[in-house]
Amino acid sequence: MLLKLLQLSIRNILRHRRRNGVMLAAIVVAVAAVVLMSSLIRGMQEDLAETAVASLLGHVKVLAPGYRDDPGIQRSFALAEDWASEVDEGAVAGWAARVRVPAVIMSERGTRGVQFVGVNPAQEGISFLGGAKIVGEFLRDGADGRILVGRALAEQLETKVGRRLVIITQGADGLSREAGFRIAGLYEAQGENLEKAFAFTGVDALQRLLGAPAFTELSIRLHEEPALAPMKERLAARLTDLDVLDWRELAPQAAAMFLFADAAIFIWFLIMMGALVFGLVNTLVTSVMERVRELGMLRALGMRPSSVVLQVVLEAGILMLMGVAVGVALAGAVIYWLADGIDLSLWAEGVETFGMSTVLRPVALAEDVLLIVAMSLALGVAASLYPAWRAVKVRLLEALGR
Amino acid sequence: MSSASQAVARCVNVSRIYEEDAVPVTALTNVDFELAQGEFVGLAGPSGSGKSTLLNLIGGLDRASQGEIAVDGVALQTLNETQLADLRLHKIGFVFQSYNLVPVLSAQENVEFILQLQGVHPTARRERALDALASLGIGTLAHRRPGELSSGQQQRVAIARSIVTNPVLLLADEPSANLDSATTEELLKLLRRLNDERGLSILTATHDPLVMGYAKRRVQLRDGAIVEDAAVSGA
Numbered sequence: 144m145l146l147k148l149l150q151l152s153i154r155n156i157l158r159h160r161r162r163n164g165v166m167l168a169a170i171v172v173a174v175a176a177v178v179l180m181s182s183l184i185r186g187m188q189e190d191l192a193e194t195a196v197a198s199l200l201g202h203v204k205v206l207a208p209g210y211r212d213d214p215g216i217q218r219s220f221a222l223a224e225d226w227a228s229e230v231d232e233g234a235v236a237g238w239a240a241r242v243r244v245p246a247v248i249m250s251e252r253g254t255r256g257v258q259f260v261g262v263n264p265a266q267e268g269i270s271f272l273g274g275a276k277i278v279g280e281f282l283r284d285g286a287d288g289r290i291l292v293g294r295a296l297a298e299q300l301e302t303k304v305g306r307r308l309v310i311i312t313q314g315a316d317g318l319s320r321e322a323g324f325r326i327a328g329l330y331e332a333q334g335e336n337l338e339k340a341f342a343f344t345g346v347d348a349l350q351r352l353l354g355a356p357a358f359t360e361l362s363i364r365l366h367e368e369p370a371l372a373p374m375k376e377r378l379a380a381r382l383t384d385l386d387v388l389d390w391r392e393l394a395p396q397a398a399a400m401f402l403f404a405d406a407a408i409f410i411w412f413l414i415m416m417g418a419l420v421f422g423l424v425n426t427l428v429t430s431v432m433e434r435v436r437e438l439g440m441l442r443a444l445g446m447r448p449s450s451v452v453l454q455v456v457l458e459a460g461i462l463m464l465m466g467v468a469v470g471v472a473l474a475g476a477v478i479y480w481l482a483d484g485i486d487l488s489l490w491a492e493g494v495e496t497f498g499m500s501t502v503l504r505p506v507a508l509a510e511d512v513l514l515i516v517a518m519s520l521a522l523g524v525a526a527s528l529y530p531a532w533r534a535v536k537v538r539l540l541e542a543l544g545r
Numbered sequence: 546m547s548s549a550s551q552a553v554a555r556c557v558n559v560s561r562i563y564e565e566d567a568v569p570v571t572a573l574t575n576v577d578f579e580l581a582q583g584e585f586v587g588l589a590g591p592s593g594s595g596k597s598t599l600l601n602l603i604g605g606l607d608r609a610s611q612g613e614i615a616v617d618g619v620a621l622q623t624l625n626e627t628q629l630a631d632l633r634l635h636k637i638g639f640v641f642q643s644y645n646l647v648p649v650l651s652a653q654e655n656v657e658f659i660l661q662l663q664g665v666h667p668t669a670r671r672e673r674a675l676d677a678l679a680s681l682g683i684g685t686l687a688h689r690r691p692g693e694l695s696s697g698q699q700q701r702v703a704i705a706r707s708i709v710t711n712p713v714l715l716l717a718d719e720p721s722a723n724l725d726s727a728t729t730e731e732l733l734k735l736l737r738r739l740n741d742e743r744g745l746s747i748l749t750a751t752h753d754p755l756v757m758g759y760a761k762r763r764v765q766l767r768d769g770a771i772v773e774d775a776a777v778s779g780a
């Protein structure tokens with residue numbers, strides 16, 4: 144019986160090729176647009192998170208209490224050798240212990256304020272620094288006493304690789320330190336803001352300059368976001384006298400954008416699907432009203448009211464299913480085509496302000512696509528119930544036109 | 546169930562008043578009517594006399610305002626919409642004036658459809674549908690859709706569909722209204738043959754005097770009441 148109804152529904156769809164074709168096209172476009180849009184927003188979201196996490200934050204960061212309000216070597220901590228093995232549990236992709244202090248950087252031509260960061264280059268695979276393009280040389284190791292500055296900062300300071308820069312900062316004893324550093328290389332980062340914000344040197348070299356064998360931050364990168372909450376808990380339990388913060392707390396703007404993107408996907412979906420449901424109801428009402436006599440005849444012959452409803456719902460369901468399938472396929476093709484990303488460099492400055500990279504890559508999440516498919520089908524069924532209900536509520540004799 | 550002594554359709558004191566409009570219209574008043582197994586009854590009467598109304602009530606397409614109607618011993622007023630649909634499906638064959646067939650289905654599929662509604666097995670279904678079409682002389686048109694058939698051929702398909710379920714009663718409301726007189730005669734011969742050969746009970750409403758040459762009993766309606774009820778002489 145269901146098969147027969149299915150056959151009837153399919154033939155009815157085929158009977159009105161043009162109208163149903165238009166409807167189908169609308170569903171395809173709407174579904175494709177929703178999938179595409181959500182994948183772009185997901186891409187943006189992933190990029191936001193990646194940029195935030197990679198900008199020295201990591202997923203989780205450990206700081207000494209008070210460091211955030213008043214950063215300096217006074218607020219530092221020592222790190223036990225075995226700290227990682229106690230909390231890792233397979234979740235950690237990598238970690239870096241750094242010294243970060245505010246400093247003034249000077250060339251013969253200019254002076255700027257920067258965050259001066261002592262790093263162990265071997266650990267920096269977890270941050271943007273590990274993958275940054277370098278003009279000149281990267282730091283050799285933690286003992287490397289040269290300096291790495293951003294390309295944009297070097298331009299401002301009108302200096303280049305091989306020249307010397309002077310750093311002025313505060314030591315552990317509260318006294319001012321001044322030291323010269325030779326430029327090992329210039330790094331390029333996503334956006335000039337980053338390039339102007341940080342200057343790097345070997346962590347041991349900086350510790351020696353500041354007079355403290357301690358770190359100011361421990362940045363931990365995880366394999367995946369969901370491992371974050373339990374990791375935070377384990378760290379907090381282990382490092383009781385330190386602050387354990389995640390990237391959302393440290394980059395609230397990016398975190399807010401992240402949440403906003405979630406909402407944007409949903410709102411976009413509601414708008415597109417809302418318009419679609421209007422069209423679908425309209426098409427179905429027209430098609431049902433046009434067939435009142437035919438449906439009446441089927442009822443007269445003994446087709447149960449529930450079967451009549453089912454037939455109309457099936458019709459909408461099939462239309463939706465085809466539209467969703469083609470729409471998802473179309474979106475998939477476009478996403479594949481855009482896999483290398485959309486170059487946003489034309490608007491690069493605006494984009495960077497939001498903490499995003501200049502290339503936007505769509506990211507199609509299976510759960511988003513599934514949600515869109517499921518909701519579309521549910522909406523299709525819901526939208527067809529009303530016309531179907533009308534079809535069986537018309538008095539039989541009226542339907543038969545007598 | 547249906548036995549010689551039991552009426553296939555029985556109306557007792559049936560009235561139908563249409564109250565949907567501002568002024569109520571009385572279409573049938575206190576009609577008593579009985580149709581026995583194997584009868585071929587022609588309902589005659591001027592336009593608006595209530596022929597269709599009576600047919601629709603007996604067919605369970607409409608509900609009486611008053612009185613009792615039983616088909617094959619089942620009191621229709623006790624049935625809900627679904628039960629009424631099932632009764633139509635299993636006990637009654639309908640042939641309407643026009644727009645009888647599902648346009649997207651072939652002749653054979655139209656006939657099979659009703660068996661499908663009944664849940665008949667596919668092989669039996671196909672066989673019975675083709676048999677019914679063949680017995681009405683349109684076996685060769687089985688694969689055409691209604692749009693590819695003449696009105697007369699369409700009515701034959703409709704009759705094939707109405708008898709393929711072996712109903713206890715065939716109801717036909719002006720089955721020949723859209724047909725020329727030659728085709729009408731053919732159709733009537735067909736109905737008579739079904740009545741003679743299979744003992745199919747038939748109730749048909751018509752303006753057409755031709756019909757009375759084939760029906761065995763004639764019931765005349767006027768203003769919603771039966772004014773004459775007699776065997777057709779020479780039938």
Ligand SMILES: Nc1ncnc2c1ncn2[C@@H]1O[C@H](COP(=O)(O)OP(=O)(O)OP(=O)(O)O)[C@@H](O)[C@H]1O
Nearest residue numbers: 545563570571572591592593594595596597598599
């Ligand atoms: N749905 C309705 N609403 C109001 N009045 C109706 C309705 N259907 C029928 N009537 C009225 O009931 C009366 C009987 O109608 P019915 O259709 O039974 O007549 P009929 O004998 O079949 O006529 P015809 O030969 O023209 O088909 C008529 O006066 C008609 O106007």
Ligand SMILES: [Mg+2]
Nearest residue numbers: 596597598750
């Ligand atoms: Mg009539």
